[in-house]
Amino acid sequence: MAVLDAIDTLAPIREKVEAGERLDFEDGLTLIECDDLLALGELADLARRVRGGGDEVYFVQNLYLNQTNVCRVKCKFCAFARTRKQEGAYTLSADELVEEAVAQYERSRFTEIHCVNGENPHVDLEFYAEVLRKLRSALPDVHLKFYTASEIHHMSKLEGCTHEEVLRVLKDAGLGSLPGGGAEIFSERVRRLIAPGKEHPDEWFHVHDTAHRLGIPTHCTMLYGHVETYEERIDHLLRLREQQDASGGFLAFIPLAFHPENTVFERRGFTFTTGADDLKMIAVSRLMLDNIPHIKAYWIMMGLPMAQIALHFGADDVQGTVVREEIFQAAGATSGTEQKIPELVRTIREAGRIPVQRDTLYNELRRW
Ligand code: SF4
Incomplete structure (x- = not known):
């Protein structure tokens, strides 16, 4: 699309953004079909500012842990999961996980542990609860961000x-x-193709809705860049927006690009998303999700240089120091697994923004 065409096409959407009006499905499609990246970025940044965003860019000091990679589901996009007897399968006891977390804490004083797992059919609810109890006792100041909605649903089935x-x-x-x-x-349609063993989306929403009612904040994501259409991406965003209207507990949205390495899709010739698609998804997410406070540019997935550019496409968070990420590494991410605070600070500053270290709930801990 030529630049002048794009400006014309985006003009009615810009008017809505400036007036604080909500964008609809057709607006979403217009945005995602637009190839004028700079116009999209500028519009998304405008939306962020119109809704009260400033120059702050957030990050958290965090540790990633996985207690088990044993999983019954077999999603086709997953390079992390194993069956119990497969080489590389592991299931750590609560004591092993706590020991590792405490050792890491001595080194990096993180404020959050992020933990997700396979849906292991050989454990029970106490397996999950025990590790939380022991971590809370060993590291009382650390926020425990644990278990996806799919895992919560799995636990409800187990129990x-x-x-x-x-x-x-x-x-x-x-x-x-x-x-x-x-x-x-x-x-x-897409779930049947990429994750036929996974729960119905209604279950995912029900878990988040319930969590919000119980005062447990949550995060939300979208995995894009595989077999989905643009329409299905916009529909996904609108469903999240509707849930946020109803229950209000999403802290941030994280668009996740599909990484095909070591999955069935690699054998079929799928490749990584391009930088243009990643930036477009950040911008469109910021524009459509007018009620979710933060959009994360997840540097482990997109690389730090691209995450830096994303700060001008509506993102206001680069996630964190992320010690020990395994899931994207298994699927071919090449951006390392740890980033030191000085490097995150430098990256944010050189994008012209103010680095702010936060806790999980976006309370400010330090500003540079
Ligand atoms: S994505 Fe999660 S549920 Fe699906 S196979 Fe991998 S670990 Fe299991």
């Missing part, structure tokens, strides 16, 4: 109880918030 009962048990054990994984793409 024969409701999502609410599972969440109450975990909250009592020390759960602070839920990460946003398991959303993939809500379209049933």
